[in-house]
Amino acid sequence: MNNHCISFDNLSHADLSLVGGKNASLAEMVKKLSNRQIRIPKGFALTADAYKVFLEENGLTVKLKAELDKLDKERLSNLDSVGKTCRNLIKSGIFPETIKKEVLLAYKDLLDGKSISVAVRSSATAEDLPSASFAGQHDSFLNISGEEKLLEAIHKCYSSLFNDRAIKYRLDNQFDHLQVYLSVGVQLMIRSDKGSAGVAFTIDPESGNTNVIYLTSSWGLGEHIVQGAVTPDEFYLFKSALGKNKKSIIHRRLGEKESKMIYSGQDKNPIYAVETSSSERLSFSLTDQDVVTLGIWCNAIEQLYTMPMDIEWAKDGISGELYIVQARPETVHGQKKQVSIKEYSLKSAPLPLCKGIAVGHSIASGRVCIVHSIADAGKVRTGDIIVADITNPDWNAMLHKAVCIVTNKGGRTSHASIIARELGIHAVVGTTDATQKLHEGQQITVSCIGDGEGYVFDGKIDWEEKETIYQDIPGTLTSPMLILADPSKALHLASYPSMGVGLLRMEFIISNTIRIHPMALAKYSELPEGTDKNTIRDLTHSYIDKSRYFVDRLSESLALVAAAFYPREVIIRMSDFKSNEYSQLIGGKVFEQPEENPMLGFRGASRYYHARYREAFGLECEAIRVVRDDMGMDNVKVMIPFCRTVDEGIKVLETMRHFGLERNKNRLQIYVMAEIPGNVIQAKEFAEIFDGFSIGSNDLTQLTLGIDRDSSMVSDLFDENNESVKWMIGNLISSAKKAGVKVGLCGQAPSDYPEFARFLVEQEIDSISFTPDALLKGIENISLVEKRMELLLNTPNPVSEKPLSQPIKNNPYPIHKKRRK
Numbered sequence: 001m002n003n004h005c006i007s008f009d010n011l012s013h014a015d016l017s018l019v020g021g022k023n024a025s026l027a028e029m030v031k032k033l034s035n036r037q038i039r040i041p042k043g044f045a046l047t048a049d050a051y052k053v054f055l056e057e058n059g060l061t062v063k064l065k066a067e068l069d070k071l072d073k074e075r076l077s078n079l080d081s082v083g084k085t086c087r088n089l090i091k092s093g094i095f096p097e098t099i100k101k102e103v104l105l106a107y108k109d110l111l112d113g114k115s116i117s118v119a120v121r122s123s124a125t126a127e128d129l130p131s132a133s134f135a136g137q138h139d140s141f142l143n144i145s146g147e148e149k150l151l152e153a154i155h156k157c158y159s160s161l162f163n164d165r166a167i168k169y170r171l172d173n174q175f176d177h178l179q180v181y182l183s184v185g186v187q188l189m190i191r192s193d194k195g196s197a198g199v200a201f202t203i204d205p206e207s208g209n210t211n212v213i214y215l216t217s218s219w220g221l222g223e224h225i226v227q228g229a230v231t232p233d234e235f236y237l238f239k240s241a242l243g244k245n246k247k248s249i250i251h252r253r254l255g256e257k258e259s260k261m262i263y264s265g266q267d268k269n270p271i272y273a274v275e276t277s278s279s280e281r282l283s284f285s286l287t288d289q290d291v292v293t294l295g296i297w298c299n300a301i302e303q304l305y306t307m308p309m310d311i312e313w314a315k316d317g318i319s320g321e322l323y324i325v326q327a328r329p330e331t332v333h334g335q336k337k338q339v340s341i342k343e344y345s346l347k348s349a350p351l352p353l354c355k356g357i358a359v360g361h362s363i364a365s366g367r368v369c370i371v372h373s374i375a376d377a378g379k380v381r382t383g384d385i386i387v388a389d390i391t392n393p394d395w396n397a398m399l400h401k402a403v404c405i406v407t408n409k410g411g412r413t414s415h416a417s418i419i420a421r422e423l424g425i426h427a428v429v430g431t432t433d434a435t436q437k438l439h440e441g442q443q444i445t446v447s448c449i450g451d452g453e454g455y456v457f458d459g460k461i462d463w464e465e466k467e468t469i470y471q472d473i474p475g476t477l478t479s480p481m482l483i484l485a486d487p488s489k490a491l492h493l494a495s496y497p498s499m500g501v502g503l504l505r506m507e508f509i510i511s512n513t514i515r516i517h518p519m520a521l522a523k524y525s526e527l528p529e530g531t532d533k534n535t536i537r538d539l540t541h542s543y544i545d546k547s548r549y550f551v552d553r554l555s556e557s558l559a560l561v562a563a564a565f566y567p568r569e570v571i572i573r574m575s576d577f578k579s580n581e582y583s584q585l586i587g588g589k590v591f592e593q594p595e596e597n598p599m600l601g602f603r604g605a606s607r608y609y610h611a612r613y614r615e616a617f618g619l620e621c622e623a624i625r626v627v628r629d630d631m632g633m634d635n636v637k638v639m640i641p642f643c644r645t646v647d648e649g650i651k652v653l654e655t656m657r658h659f660g661l662e663r664n665k666n667r668l669q670i671y672v673m674a675e676i677p678g679n680v681i682q683a684k685e686f687a688e689i690f691d692g693f694s695i696g697s698n699d700l701t702q703l704t705l706g707i708d709r710d711s712s713m714v715s716d717l718f719d720e721n722n723e724s725v726k727w728m729i730g731n732l733i734s735s736a737k738k739a740g741v742k743v744g745l746c747g748q749a750p751s752d753y754p755e756f757a758r759f760l761v762e763q764e765i766d767s768i769s770f771t772p773d774a775l776l777k778g779i780e781n782i783s784l785v786e787k788r789m790e791l792l793l794n795t796p797n798p799v800s801e802k803p804l805s806q807p808i809k810n811n812p813y814p815i816h817k818k819r820r821k
Helices: 013-036 048-057 061-068 079-092 097-111 147-160 164-172 223-227 288-305 374-379 393-399 415-423 487-493 506-514 518-522 531-539 546-565 614-630 646-658 677-681 683-689 697-705 723-739 754-762 772-794
Strands: 005-007 043-046 118-124 140-144 182-188 196-201 212-219 233-238 249-253 259-263 271-275 309-315 322-329 340-346 354-359 363-370 385-388 404-407 426-429 443-447 453-458 463-469 479-484 500-505 569-573 636-640 670-674 692-696 742-746 767-770
Touching (some): 013 043, 013 048, 013 288, 043 097, 061 079, 164 393, 233 546, 288 322, 393 415, 426 453, 479 742, 479 772, 518 614, 614 636, 614 646, 636 646, 677 683, 677 723, 683 692, 683 723, 692 697, 723 742
Parallel strands (some): 500 569, 636 670
Antiparallel strands (some): 118 140, 118 182, 443 453
16 A cells, blocks of 8 residues: 555545545445445545645745734735735645655556546545535546646645635634645546536435435536536435335426536646536436435435535436545534524515525625625625625635625525525525626615525515524424425424424415416316417426326425425315416316305315316325325325315215225325314214314304405404304314314414414314414413413412423424323
């Protein structure tokens, strides 16, 4: 074995101080994962000891120390000049002959007579650690060929140890500049210039949700994704389904992939960017099988390191083989547990100037500072919002001054996204036109609190923010659940202290994500020619069977929620549009007839077995079946809305069975919404055919009091606290208890009215579902009532309302205790 050049095969993670974090990580995977058929390109490490010899033989240590001692550590006013001088000192050094010979011999052995280019990567002894990692701290060089170019690239890696960003990084992390050494990894290049490459996180990088793997992909070399020069394809995989013969891809989004980086064939500039073709932009850059394979590999890497990981991969376009090229600990979510919920709300929301992909969950206002290059660093002020085409690792020092970042290009794994997370700020990436729409010095407000998209507004817009510490959230007997409509928020909302999702509204997914009437897809060939058919043809261009478009889009949206909350239950309500709402979908007017009173007409259960909608209901059932059976998410339960009679319930259940959803099969539970007085009157009979009830207080109130809840003329009479409504709810809960089935309520009243929450808790309802903004207030109301009830049970003459139990400490989820008998 050479003294200073060691093959990855002969290293492990224990050699971190010898070969740095990046090389040690690669070596550990080679040693531990090769028997699992995970491919990692061959290579060798030039040790950190070689760097020390380089410094000693060139007499550079004393000179570097003298220069670094001049650094203004408080204001960094001379960082640029100090860094430049240090880099010039390194550049002036000459490679010791002994080390040069070792490098060239190891290089020859690696090539084994083949004409293959290599990647030359910096690997410092203080990077890629679980507690300290920084995006793009040191330099790497791709498509390097020939001995002279190899030595030149290694020399440049040494120099990059004194990049301005690297110097500041060491200051921030309190590392001694001259006690951090550089190893260099030399690794065979994967021809992803003819294939694709990307980044994967073994948790969701935004929310820290550990149930999923997030993967990005784009054509060409992976540098374009890391730099944020493209908006990549995105995939989410459900970890629990990997390697179990289950469908593990639960969500995907086609990226624009505007350009790709490829080999140039020139020594001076070995790689360069070209525009992608229209066919490349319109197609995914990975096959489903490749995505699943990478997911399995990423899962194995996470299990090896027992921590969340940030992984770079590449696909060789010539051989078609996948490779892992880097892996490092994920440090933003991996090192901290969320102990609070911070909620934001804008007081007004004008039309945005531009929008893109949201990174983070916050709002900020500030002055626009448009940055084109490092030369603009001097104009950036503390508190600015930096606006750029893309960001660059050289900018890290000035990005520390920003309260937010906005870019034209990039995705969730771009440099701008990674640096924003590490700095604890938010960003909007991939806007395409921010540098054109915004101008220098303009006051703007940037919001990332919506549906996965970030918005940029003109001027300073007022907002409210509220922070709740988890330690302050009490455990409750009554399960607090969430009401959801937008799947893109699920990964974030899953961190809230709920027991699951009590109501997921399917129709909102149909209207916002699919947009097409399901019968227009089922009967596509029968549609008349015209605008609607043309639009459907464009939206579903990659589908021969248009019905599959509906099933795929719906199942992936539902799966994102089910995976986010797994194993907590997610109750999905089958579609509950009224005919006037269905008619607004693309192609809907062909299949919907006008009704005088849609609220009381052809809606809910009555549609499901009717010839005019039965086929569409079959598509809804198939989407649920895919999520439960094919993806393995048996935490999903189903709810039937507006079921008028027991006979109708039986027809619906029979129709569902015909379409592959059978009660109790694979532990499937089917609930019915109790929103019609008849549901209450015949609760015993409904309980015999369904597994539980969810009280829809809005419809039950309007039908009990005979009030159109959409009418402003009588809106003041709409009141869930009305004694008739409470009688209905109380009797329904009592009947459910006697029948031994679950009963919950979905509605705003328990969060708005403490006395209504008290009523429900006193009736011993099993769960109450809230919208996300009302969840914490709802839990508070539930807790107050339960404490009073506990006090009355345990104290003969209660004289105080002092809490009888302490809040749960360091636990994001309330413990659901058994009720006192």
